[in-house]
Amino acid sequence: MKTKDWFTDWFNTSYYHTLYKERNDDEAQLFMKNITSFLNLPKTTHILDLPCGKGRHSVFLNSLGYTVTGGDLAENSINAAKEFENDTLKFNVHDMRKPFHHTYDAVFNLFTSFGYFEDDKEDILILENIKNGLNKDGFFVFDFLNAEKVKLNLVSAETKTVDNITFHIKREIKDGFILKHISFFADGENHAYTEQVKYLDLAKMTAFLETVGFTITTVFGNYNLDKFEAKTSDRLIIIAK
Incomplete structure (x- = not known):
């Protein structure tokens, strides 16, 4: 992607x-x-x-x-x-x-x-x-x-289940962006997306x-x-x- x-x-x-x-x-x-x-x-x-x-x-x-x-x-x-x-x-x-x-x-x-x-x-x-x-x-x-508070309190990994979908979330700050990597299995296939917003x-x-x-x-x-x-x-x- x-x-x-x-x-x-x-x-x-x-x-x-x-x-x-x-x-x-x-x-x-x-x-x-x-x-x-x-x-x-x-x-x-x-x-x-x-x-x-x-x-x-x-x-x-x-x-x-x-x-x-x-x-x-x-x-x-x-x-x-x-x-x-x-x-x-x-x-x-x-x-x-x-x-x-x-x-x-x-x-x-x-x-x-x-x-x-x-x-x-x-x-x-x-x-x-x-x-x-x-x-x-x-x-x-x-x-x-x-952004400054996010950097000081970054939760690098978490798992969240909503409507029987388990979302695996990883966060990092890299190259001037706050990144949130989201992966999950739903509707018979694996999915992966990354949210990015500028720091x-x-x-x-x-x-x-x-x-x-x-x-x-x-x-x-x-x-x-x-x-x-x-x-x-x-x-x-x-x-x-």
Whole structure:
């Protein structure tokens, strides 16, 4: 499998959704309530959730009264999300590396959905598209793992059984990437995928954002919007304009 396209293959499988089926919706909803309140977003705000997966953040943001568009490269995720569509909630297949056809009041990039690419230029291109897709005074909300804490607390191997599938997971940090190797036997055959996200600490992410003309206004360390601490915070959450 070509490492560069790992996300296209893995995110489009049913096994990806099986492994992560127990993601904490309460935590995600708390974050959405906190961040929209902190930003004081009026209900007229049009939010782009990119990439949106099966739309769990989008659906909740829409329930808070916002107009929301969700975009994701994985067609099966978008097809699943489309059942939630209404007049103020839409989902589209979209590659982050491609420019948007509309502009938005806020763009949310959530749950470590960035830094997939070998070449920094592709990550910077995504940020350029996001900046160009924002209306004047629009907000960019970036939610990523805290790379420094991950490095200090790396669990190198674990086994997880979900829906009678046993996933063998190995983690490493190599060549500037945090790698998660996932292998399992299902439906009569062996499967193996590797998730990779760039080792992006606050300094590197700041440099990326400044390259395209973003200004960081606030940095948080978790979904309660507590102060960011490099060694202990669970998340790296950046608000930029």
